[in-house]
Amino acid sequence: xxxxxxxxxxxxxxxxxxxxxxxxxxxxxxxxxxxxxxxxxxxxxxxxxxxxxxxxxxxxxxxxxxxxxxxxxxxxxxxxxxxxxxxxxxxxxxxxxxxxxxxxxxxxxxxxxxxxxxxxxxxxxxxxxxxxxxxxxxxxxxxxxxxxxxxxxxxxxxxxxxxxxxxxxxxxxxxxxxxxxxxxxxxxxxxxxxxxxxxxxxxxxxxxxxxxxxxxxxxxxxxxxxxxxxxxxxxxxxxxxxxxxxxxxxxxxxxxxxxxxxxxxxxxxxxxxxxxxxxxxxxxxxxxxxxxxxxxxxx
Numbered sequence: 001x002x003x004x005x006x007x008x009x010x011x012x013x014x015x016x017x018x019x020x021x022x023x024x025x026x027x028x029x030x031x032x033x034x035x036x037x038x039x040x041x042x043x044x045x046x047x048x049x050x051x052x053x054x055x056x057x058x059x060x061x062x063x064x065x066x067x068x069x070x071x072x073x074x075x076x077x078x079x080x081x082x083x084x085x086x087x088x089x090x091x092x093x094x095x096x097x098x099x100x101x102x103x104x105x106x107x108x109x110x111x112x113x114x115x116x117x118x119x120x121x122x123x124x125x126x127x128x129x130x131x132x133x134x135x136x137x138x139x140x141x142x143x144x145x146x147x148x149x150x151x152x153x154x155x156x157x158x159x160x161x162x163x164x165x166x167x168x169x170x171x172x173x174x175x176x177x178x179x180x181x182x183x184x185x186x187x188x189x190x191x192x193x194x195x196x197x198x199x200x201x202x203x204x205x206x207x208x209x210x211x212x213x214x215x216x217x218x219x220x221x222x223x224x225x226x227x228x229x230x231x232x233x234x235x236x237x238x239x240x241x242x243x244x245x246x247x248x249x250x251x252x253x254x255x256x257x258x259x260x261x262x263x264x265x266x267x268x269x270x271x272x273x274x275x276x277x278x279x280x281x282x283x284x285x286x287x288x289x290x291x292x293x294x295x296x297x298x299x
Contacts, residue, residue: 054077
């Protein structure tokens, strides 16, 4: 039995019935599995429970409907949330803002592409897939931290940066960032400040967002990230050993798969992308990080 084909069949079924009552038993029946077996297999391939996936897909399509100007109450009813309040609550949990505020303040992506499991084979993800990104606007902010100059020519950065993170942990540099600098929030950033494009040079900074540079010790990197619109991707769940591979796989997926079909391109004016590591990046299993990539709509 081709498990990927079976799970894909249920994913196609979900996509076709998002405006109807999608049930776990209906999805399992479509895949040809018992309910419990389907639940376990789906989680192994997609990296989340099936009904969580259904909820995320409903909300992703709700973004497209918001973009078309549909009334919030109509969207709530269309996707089976029962009431505008229930829909708004679920939407805010997922995107951090109410539907009305999101529509007013943020650029909204177009209709999300359907998940194709086979497309993820080349990225060797273990434990999940990459969902469609959130498109968010972020104001300019300041960063302070530890800098490593490197290049992406010949894959040098793939060798250097993991060692740089090892050094960061070995020397407990996070103590300086969190106790002496006093960041705006506890999340740590792995951020790329571009240099010469022909030489592939850039500065990679492990740092934190700060309100100002008053408490930043001499010798640490200080920089500012301009305001931009970002596509925010979350890496699939991984154990500690496979975490860096999951992040790199996500980067590869973004540039090989997502960008060509997205209607977006990299924002050359901003030019600064970064990884965000918060409480989800702690522990030994199921860990994740967010990747922020500055984007603009293709002309």
